Structure formats: structure tokens, C-alpha cells
Amino acid sequence: MLPLNRRSLFTLAYVCAFLSSKFMGLTVGYALDDYAVSHPGAEGLAAFFISQGRYTNAALDALLHASQLNMTSFSVVAFLATLIFSALFYLEVFNPRTPARPSIVVAMAALLGAHSYYTEYVTFRQSALPMSVMFGMLFFAARQYRLAWAGDRRVLRLTGALLAALVAMGANQLALCFAAIGLLYMHLSATVELPGHASFPEQAKSVGKAIALTGIAGAALSIGNLLLAKVIRLLAGVESDGRAALVAFDQLPERAHQLLDLMPTLLIKAEPIASTPAKALLMLAVLTVLLPLSSPRRRTVLVALGFAICSWGIALLPHAVTGAWWPVPRTLVAIPMVIAGTLGLSTGLGRVQAGVAAALTLAAAVLFCAHSNAMLTNQQRVNRWDIAQAQEIAYRVAERYPESYSKLAVVGGTWAYPVAPLAAQGDMNLSAFSIGWAIDPLFDEATGTDMTVRVAPELAEMCASRPKFPAPEATIESGGEIVVCL
Numbered sequence: 001m002l003p004l005n006r007r008s009l010f011t012l013a014y015v016c017a018f019l020s021s022k023f024m025g026l027t028v029g030y031a032l033d034d035y036a037v038s039h040p041g042a043e044g045l046a047a048f049f050i051s052q053g054r055y056t057n058a059a060l061d062a063l064l065h066a067s068q069l070n071m072t073s074f075s076v077v078a079f080l081a082t083l084i085f086s087a088l089f090y091l092e093v094f095n096p097r098t099p100a101r102p103s104i105v106v107a108m109a110a111l112l113g114a115h116s117y118y119t120e121y122v123t124f125r126q127s128a129l130p131m132s133v134m135f136g137m138l139f140f141a142a143r144q145y146r147l148a149w150a151g152d153r154r155v156l157r158l159t160g161a162l163l164a165a166l167v168a169m170g171a172n173q174l175a176l177c178f179a180a181i182g183l184l185y186m187h188l189s190a191t192v193e194l195p196g197h198a199s200f201p202e203q204a205k206s207v208g209k210a211i212a213l214t215g216i217a218g219a220a221l222s223i224g225n226l227l228l229a230k231v232i233r234l235l236a237g238v239e240s241d242g243r244a245a246l247v248a249f250d251q252l253p254e255r256a257h258q259l260l261d262l263m264p265t266l267l268i269k270a271e272p273i274a275s276t277p278a279k280a281l282l283m284l285a286v287l288t289v290l291l292p293l294s295s296p297r298r299r300t301v302l303v304a305l306g307f308a309i310c311s312w313g314i315a316l317l318p319h320a321v322t323g324a325w326w327p328v329p330r331t332l333v334a335i336p337m338v339i340a341g342t343l344g345l346s347t348g349l350g351r352v353q354a355g356v357a358a359a360l361t362l363a364a365a366v367l368f369c370a371h372s373n374a375m376l377t378n379q380q381r382v383n384r385w386d387i388a389q390a391q392e393i394a395y396r397v398a399e400r401y402p403e404s405y406s407k408l409a410v411v412g413g414t415w416a417y418p419v420a421p422l423a424a425q426g427d428m429n430l431s432a433f434s435i436g437w438a439i440d441p442l443f444d445e446a447t448g449t450d451m452t453v454r455v456a457p458e459l460a461e462m463c464a465s466r467p468k469f470p471a472p473e474a475t476i477e478s479g480g481e482i483v484v485c486l
């Protein structure tokens with residue numbers, strides 16, 4: 001049997017890690033958005049997506065709405081498409097070849113497939129379709145860009161790459177981070193492959209060119225995305241959502257402090273979706289490959305370090321420039337690409353050094369798989385508890401108030417359940433009882449009845465002296481609706 005080449009090794013390791021980490025995404029689950037998407041209004045969600053600058057999602061929603069489908073209808077198909085297209089994109093960017101150490105190739109792929117930050121997107125079943133489109137367009141853009149720089153119909157291919165990347169950004173603005181980091185890696189990989197006799201000024205010029213081209217491409221994508229989103233909002237007559245706004249100039253000092261405060265969490269501090277041991281193993285792996293144990297590796301290490309610093313900044317760029325500060329895991333999904341790229345650019349490793357770094361990375365990947373499975377399991381637990389509680393409330397209210405049971409005001413819903421307080425992070429795995437726009441479709445899904453349910457914190461005083469549900473006194477009819485005190 002012939003040994004696998006580097007590209008086959010990368011693909012096999014990525015697919016195995018992705019499925020080991022996220023296979024539960026093939027089962028039924030509800031994030032907060034999934035309840036709403038599963039029960040859309042008659043007008044659909046296209047206007048909502050346009051207001052946020054997600055014009056590709058708006059086009060998808062309009063098409064699905066006309067087909068009497070929604071994005072959750074494609075959760076399984078799109079999950080598999082995401083796996084395929086993300087593998088193709090990473091393969092196109094990192095392009096592992098024969099000189100690369102097999103252990104490092106496997107470690108890079110395993111990290112990209114297993115990292116648990118992306119798992120938050122998997123909890124949103126409705127996001128599988130836009131993310132598959134994003135990765136598909138990114139793969140096409142990366143392929144066209146590589147062919148363009150090979151000299152084949154350069155203008156046409158660069159135009160195609162730009163348009164595909166803009167479509168990807170219309171599905172998810174984080175496509176900018178993936179595209180820019182990928183472009184930087186492709187150019188710097190050519191730098192580390194320069195002949196050993198190349199002078200330091202030649203290498204410095206190559207690095208500077210890579211950074212400049214990345215900046216130009218990033219600016220072109222950003223400007224194109226902003227203009228396209230604005231034109232589509234004007235044509236559709238839709239106002240801009242706050243999430244699409246940029247940070248104000250006077251907020252920049254505060255934003256800088258917020259970013260600095262975020263660094264310990266990203267590098268080492270524990271969070272529900274990624275533990276300190278997993279992060280520490282990755283940091284040790286990076287330090288291992290950056291050790292220049294031989295003098296010929298010093299320039300390679302500098303290139304890899306430069307990539308790590310620049311791409312880290314690119315991964316955090318959306319948080320630096322957007323008006324809303326919301327550094328949840330799904331907004332940081334480009335970080336594993338930073339670490340994988342640093343490993344990939346650290347060429348010339350000895351067998352032992354590469355083996356140690358790969359072992360540390362693979363150990364971290366195993367932990368990330370476990371974290372991902374824990375998060376997806378917790379999602380299903382929260383779903384069960386939410387649906388069971390909604391069913392019990394609906395049943396008891398219908399029994400006590402048969403004439404007006406379908407209109408509820410819920411007071412005192414909490415964001416997490418006592419038995420699993422660490423299930424939630426940001427808005428991942430939150431109880432729908434704590435979110436005003438999610439509680440109504442939750443009851444619709446739980447009961448199969450079109451109910452009208454709202455969160456009513458303004459009625460807290462009415463519930464202050466009452467026993468809590470399921471006590472009979474926890475429900476009271478008031479103002480044409482049934483108040484439920486939780």
C-alpha cells in the first residue's frame with residue numbers, strides 16, 4: 001500500500017477531527033435563532049438580514065421562503081457541505097507538500113477540524129447553510145487567487161476571486177478574516193521557500209510585499225462589502241441595524257482596553273467552550289516550533305512569528321472596528337487558522353521538534369473535540385428542559401384558563417438551569433425563557449399551537465409575593481393575558 005501524500009493526510013485528518021468534534025450537529029437542536037427561523041413570519045427574514053449587511057443570507061432566505069422552506073431545513077445537507085468546502089478551502093490555502101513533516105500536517109488539520117470555537121456555529125442549525133456558502137465561495141476565491149498569481153488570465157481570475165469573497169462576506173462578514181489570513185499565508189509560504197542563499201533584504205522585501213498585498217485585498221473587500229450592503233439596503237428601503245455600525249472614534253480608547261482585557265482569555269484563561277489545558281497545550285506547541293534550534297531556521301522563525309502577529313490582528317479586526325462589543329466564540333473562529341498557519345510556516349523542523357509540537361497540538365485537538373461534544377450535548381439538554389417547561393406551562397394554563405390560555409406573559413425566566421450553569425457562554429445554550437424574541441417560537445414549537453407569549457419583566461412586582469410555578473397561585477389573569485410567575 002502506497003503511503004498517503006501530504007494533501008491526503010491533511011484531508012483525512014481534517015475530516016476525522018471535524019466529525020469527531022461536531023458530528024452531533026447532524027442531530028436536531030435549537031439555538032435561540034433556530035426557534036425563530038423555524039417559525040418565521042409571513043414576510044420572511046430577508047429584510048432583517050439586509051439590515052445587518054448579510055445580503056447573501058437575504059437572497060438565500062428569499063429563495064427558501066418562496067420554496068416554503070427555511071434554513072434549518074438544510075441543516076444536515078449544509079453541515080456536510082460545510083465539511084467539504086471548509087476542507088477544500090484550508091487545503092487550497094495551506095497546500096501541504098512533500099517537504100512538510102507529516103506529523104505537522106496532521107496536527108494542523110486536526111486543530112482546524114477539532115477547535116471548539118466553530119462549534120458555536122454548529123449549535124445554530126440555521127447557520128449551516130450560510131456557512132457552507134461562505135466556505136464554498138472562499139474556496140473558489142482562494143483557488144482563483146492562486147491561479148491568478150501563476151499568471152493565467154490574472155485580471156479575470158482576480159475579479160472572480162473578489163466577487164466570490166464578497167458573496168462569502170454577505171453570508172458572514174468573518175469571511176474577511178479567513179480570506180486575509182489565507183492570502184497572507186499563501187504569500188509568506190513562498191517567502192520561506194526562497195533559496196537558502198537569498199539575502200535578508202530579499203526576504204524582508206518578500207514579507208513586506210505579502211503584508212502589503214494582504215492589506216490591499218482586505219481594504220478592497222471591506223470597501224466592496226460596505227458599498228454593496230449600503231446599496232442593497234437603499235434599494236430594499238431597509239434601515240441599518242446597530243450590529244452593522246462601525247465603532248465611533250471616541251470609543252477607540254475603550255475598545256483598545258477591551259481588546260487587551262480579552263487577550264488572557266484567548267491565550268490561556270478557561271471558558272466553557274475551551275479549557276486552560278487545551279489552550280496551554282497549543283501555546284506550548286507554538287513555542288516549540290518557534291524555537292530556532294539551528295541557525296538556518298532563524299529567518300523562517302521570524303517569518304512565522306510575523307505571520308502569527310499579523311494574522312492575530314486580522315482575526316481580531318472585526319472586534320476592533322464594529323460598534324457592538326461581543327467577543328463570543330463564534331466571532332473568533334479565525335484564531336485556529338492563525339495557530340495552524342504558524343505551525344505550517346515553521347519549516348525546517350527536526351523530527352523530534354516536529355513530533356513534540358505535533359503531539360502537543362493533537363492533545364489539544366482531543367480536548368477541543370471533548371469540549372465541542374459537551375457543548376452540543378448541553379444544547380440538547382437545555383432544549384429538552386425548555387420544551388418540557390413550556391409544555392407544562394401551556395398544559396396547566398389551558399386547564400385553569402380554557403378561554404384565554406393562548407396569550408401568556410412570563411416573568412422570572414432565567415438564562416441557565418441550575419444543573420448545568422456552564423452550558424451557556426455568551427448567547428450560546430441560553431434558555432429561551434430569558435429572551436423576549438425567542439420565547440414565543442419556543443412555545444409554538446413545544447405545543448404545536450400558535451400561541452402569543454412574551455417575557456414581561458415589568459410585571460415582576462406582581463409576582464414578587466406569589467409562589468413560583470407550578471403552584472396554582474403562580475398564574476393570574478391580568479389585562480387579557482395570563483401572567484406566569486417562574
